[in-house]
Amino acid sequence: MLASASASASFLPRPKPKPHLLKRLASALTPPSPLSPSTGADPDPDQDPTPLFLRPPAHPVPAPSLAAFRRRAAALVPPSAPHLHRHLRWLLADAAHDPDADPALLRAPLGDLEALWLRHVRDRRPFQYVVGNEHWRDLVVAVREGVLIPRPETEAVVEMVGRVEGFEAGWWTDLGTGSGAIAVAVARMLGPEGKVFATDVSEVAIEVARLNVQRYGMQDKVQIRHGSWFEPLEDLKGKFMGVISNPPYIPTDDLPGLQPEVGWHEPKLALDGGKDGLDHLLHLCEGLSSVLKPGGFFVFETNGNKQSEFLVDFLSTKWDSSFHDVEAVLDFADIKRFVTGYRR
Amino acid sequence: MASRLLTRSTAARLLSHLRFSRALNPSDHLPAHGAGLATLLAPGRGLPAAAKPCPTRDPTRWFSSPAAVAEAPTTADGLTVDSIAGKGWTILPEAESDWRSHAAAVAQSVKLIKKRLKWGWILERSRQLSVVLERPDLWDDTVFAGKVSREHGELMGKIKSVNQFEQELMEHIDMLRLAREEDDNELETETMRALADMRRSAKEKELNALLSGNNDSFSCFIEVQAGAGGTESMDWAAMVMNMYRSWAQQRGYTVTIVEEMPGEVAGIKRATIKVDGEYAFGYAKAEVGVHRLVRISPFDSGKRRHTSFAAVAVIPILGDSSTRYQIKDSDLRIERFRSGGPGGQHANCTESAVRIVHIPTGITATCQNERSQHMNKASAMAVLQSRLDQLEIARQAQMNADHTQSLSEISWGNQIRSYVLHPYRMVKDLRTNYEVSDPDSVLNGELDDFILNFLSTSLDEADGSP
Numbered sequence: 001m002l003a004s005a006s007a008s009a010s011f012l013p014r015p016k017p018k019p020h021l022l023k024r025l026a027s028a029l030t031p032p033s034p035l036s037p038s039t040g041a042d043p044d045p046d047q048d049p050t051p052l053f054l055r056p057p058a059h060p061v062p063a064p065s066l067a068a069f070r071r072r073a074a075a076l077v078p079p080s081a082p083h084l085h086r087h088l089r090w091l092l093a094d095a096a097h098d099p100d101a102d103p104a105l106l107r108a109p110l111g112d113l114e115a116l117w118l119r120h121v122r123d124r125r126p127f128q129y130v131v132g133n134e135h136w137r138d139l140v141v142a143v144r145e146g147v148l149i150p151r152p153e154t155e156a157v158v159e160m161v162g163r164v165e166g167f168e169a170g171w172w173t174d175l176g177t178g179s180g181a182i183a184v185a186v187a188r189m190l191g192p193e194g195k196v197f198a199t200d201v202s203e204v205a206i207e208v209a210r211l212n213v214q215r216y217g218m219q220d221k222v223q224i225r226h227g228s229w230f231e232p233l234e235d236l237k238g239k240f241m242g243v244i245s246n247p248p249y250i251p252t253d254d255l256p257g258l259q260p261e262v263g264w265h266e267p268k269l270a271l272d273g274g275k276d277g278l279d280h281l282l283h284l285c286e287g288l289s290s291v292l293k294p295g296g297f298f299v300f301e302t303n304g305n306k307q308s309e310f311l312v313d314f315l316s317t318k319w320d321s322s323f324h325d326v327e328a329v330l331d332f333a334d335i336k337r338f339v340t341g342y343r344r
Numbered sequence: 345m346a347s348r349l350l351t352r353s354t355a356a357r358l359l360s361h362l363r364f365s366r367a368l369n370p371s372d373h374l375p376a377h378g379a380g381l382a383t384l385l386a387p388g389r390g391l392p393a394a395a396k397p398c399p400t401r402d403p404t405r406w407f408s409s410p411a412a413v414a415e416a417p418t419t420a421d422g423l424t425v426d427s428i429a430g431k432g433w434t435i436l437p438e439a440e441s442d443w444r445s446h447a448a449a450v451a452q453s454v455k456l457i458k459k460r461l462k463w464g465w466i467l468e469r470s471r472q473l474s475v476v477l478e479r480p481d482l483w484d485d486t487v488f489a490g491k492v493s494r495e496h497g498e499l500m501g502k503i504k505s506v507n508q509f510e511q512e513l514m515e516h517i518d519m520l521r522l523a524r525e526e527d528d529n530e531l532e533t534e535t536m537r538a539l540a541d542m543r544r545s546a547k548e549k550e551l552n553a554l555l556s557g558n559n560d561s562f563s564c565f566i567e568v569q570a571g572a573g574g575t576e577s578m579d580w581a582a583m584v585m586n587m588y589r590s591w592a593q594q595r596g597y598t599v600t601i602v603e604e605m606p607g608e609v610a611g612i613k614r615a616t617i618k619v620d621g622e623y624a625f626g627y628a629k630a631e632v633g634v635h636r637l638v639r640i641s642p643f644d645s646g647k648r649r650h651t652s653f654a655a656v657a658v659i660p661i662l663g664d665s666s667t668r669y670q671i672k673d674s675d676l677r678i679e680r681f682r683s684g685g686p687g688g689q690h691a692n693c694t695e696s697a698v699r700i701v702h703i704p705t706g707i708t709a710t711c712q713n714e715r716s717q718h719m720n721k722a723s724a725m726a727v728l729q730s731r732l733d734q735l736e737i738a739r740q741a742q743m744n745a746d747h748t749q750s751l752s753e754i755s756w757g758n759q760i761r762s763y764v765l766h767p768y769r770m771v772k773d774l775r776t777n778y779e780v781s782d783p784d785s786v787l788n789g790e791l792d793d794f795i796l797n798f799l800s801t802s803l804d805e806a807d808g809s810p
């Protein structure tokens with residue numbers, strides 16, 4: 001299922017954790033971790049492609065053993081990363097049917113859980129990949145390696161769609177849908193005539209998006225298409241009430257400096273926006289007017305102030321005859337995170 | 345204390361009257377913002393919404409109109425609850441088969457229940473509401489009509505239930521006398537048992553009557569804030585918060601942490617929990633005020649005695665949307681709680697807390713407990729809504745019995761309870777003088793006795809009979 005070769009090929013090189021740190025972490029684990037020592041190519045303790053939180057709770061574990069795990073896991077949390085305690089709480093909430101029951105029914109053997117936790121703390125594998133989901137808006141979106149973990153900022157895009165007059169009955173497209181988070185959230189607001197066409201070039205993304213669409217019963221509202229940006233939409237030119245996209249927008253030079261959870265683990269294909277980070281955004285701007293209906297709405301997420309200002313300027317000068325009311329929209333951190341506008 | 349409570353309940357009646365007279369003028373009753381008592385408020389705390397001056401009718405008219413008391417149930421020979429209570433019959437233990445003793449006990453309970461329910465007031469209020477309900481144009485405004493008929497229904501329910509209880513007492517007395525006349529031993533024993541049962545359920549009803557305030561049945565937020573004194577007080581604030589969490593869980597309420605600002609070394613600077621369940625507010629409101637702790641500090645290497653303070657506020661989560669403060673979207677500013685960094689695709693951050701600021705009042709709310717920003721925002725909005733509702737209640741009548749003080753209103757001088765762990769061990773409520781010598785049980789959530797004592801003292805000492 002998970003095309004692991006292609007997924008890991010798109011990872012950025014992953015620096016190895018420092019050996020002294022490893023030793024300390026390993027010795028804090030009692031009994032010793034069931035993992036073989038990290039060689040940089042860990043046997044994946046998580047070979048089951050089903051996200052942890054969706055697996056059946058088939059592994060009974062007596063309460064004292066789970067409590068001991070809790071203590072061992074907490075002992076691995078360095079004082080500099082108190083948020084890991086929260087992650088531990090959530091891990092147990094997601095991995096156990098009822099973490100306080102005795103025996104607790106786990107969705108993975110305790111040894112696997114231990115290995116997952118170790119990888120989270122040690123390799124900084126994102127917590128969301130560990131449990132296989134991200135809580136986003138009112139959804140629990142399934143995610144896994146190879147697909148971008150949806151960001152909190154992006155939630156606002158859905159609200160913007162909801163403010164477009166008559167959005168319920170329109171056809172929408174989510175370009176580069178990734179996990180399908182935006183597509184599912186928008187689809188859930190639509191009326192009977194409304195539809196979302198979600199595209200992505202990544203096969204893993206397509207697979208995960210399909211799972212999320214299914215989980216929320218949106219198969220009739222969301223059509224998933226494989227391909228690059230507008231290519232899969234040839235037959236739908238001029239039909240869209242709105243175009244939504246959160247394309248890769250990080251300048252290539254910034255990739256090595258990303259925090260490990262992102263840089264080491266999330267797909268480069270979902271992050272790399274080319275030299276200025278604008279490659280995909282500009283491509284999307286060019287294609288907009290051919291897919292949008294007159295009066296149609298678009299919203300793009302960007303890298304922030306500079307990119308947004310540039311795009312607003314670009315669209316309202318070079319493409320002045322095609323678009324109106326083009327503006328940058330702030331996120332909750334007061335960063336100009338989005339560019340929105342309407343086709344004339 | 346007594347005089348303060350008197351003022352509170354008088355103000356409550358006055359307020360209800362004002363609301364009521366406003367409600368009689370349909371063009372004027374929604375939204376219920378204006379209030380003649382607004383001037384009682386400290387400057388700057390009012391909501392900016394234009395306070396329409398309220399046509400203050402003469403409040404005395406309300407009180408001077410003779411209460412249309414429903415026909416009091418009587419026995420065949422004319423005994424009533426009042427006359428029984430007035431006879432001064434000795435009340436013996438429940439096990440004694442003496443009908444006069446049982447009857448006197450029940451009659452006293454009924455009187456207490458009526459006092460707690462503010463009997464005179466609810467009779468009058470229900471009569472007024474019936475008049476409104478008969479207006480032919482009432483249902484032109486369905487929201488208003490719904491409100492009136494709901495309140496009327498609730499009041500009638502209370503009146504009926506007390507009247508039925510009285511009726512039952514009278515019937516048992518008649519029955520008992522009959523049994524004696526007829527020498528029917530079996531009937532006599534049975535009736536005597538029924539009277540003893542009534543005594544027990546009367547006690548229960550007395551308790552229930554403690555929670556008959558307007559908002560008592562709602563869920564609530566409990567907020568705890570550490571006083572001055574750094575780590576010492578922050579640790580105490582965390583202990584207080586734990587006490588409420590245990591208390592709420594023991595009562596079967598659902599507890600969720602909404603917001604928590606941890607202290608640098610230990611404890612919390614401030615935290616908010618949501619307590620979900622029937623009558624959560626009715627009970628928890630008894631805890632509003634400053635809680636004081638005396639102990640040998642675990643943070644002081646010199647092992648000296650320290651006094652710490654924590655303030656507690658309780659906010660009802662109003663159920664009826666038509667009485668709630670209307671928040672305008674444009675009045676809100678939403679901020680990421682710990683912003684910094686470029687965000688977006690750059691960051692993996694599982695903390696998605698937001699702070700919502702209501703710009704006109706400066707009131708804020710945060711939530712960091714949920715796993716998505718959207719849900720944090722929704723929870724924070726619920727907190728903000730309740731804080732604004734609370735402010736609105738305050739604005740309408742500062743001394744309204746339904747109003748509990750917000751954290752910012754609580755003065756650190758307003759100590760309600762003292763917890764002493766050293767040199768002796770005791771928890772004492774400074775309002776009721778109720779005390780226990782086992783602080784651990786209290787800190788583990790055994791608060792009911794403190795709460796019930798406070799509720800009964802405040803209701804029973806108030807001059808509740810209009």
Ligand SMILES: C[S@@+](CC[C@H](N)C(=O)[O-])C[C@H]1O[C@@H](n2cnc3c(N)ncnc32)[C@H](O)[C@@H]1O
Pocket residue numbers: 147148149150151154175176177178179180181182199200201202205227228229246247248249269270271689
């Ligand atoms: C930043 S992610 C956004 C994912 C998702 N929409 C979200 O907001 O969480 C960008 C997505 O664009 C996809 N993508 C990259 N290049 C693409 C292309 N040429 N055509 C279509 N999708 C592409 C990536 O696979 C990735 O899923």
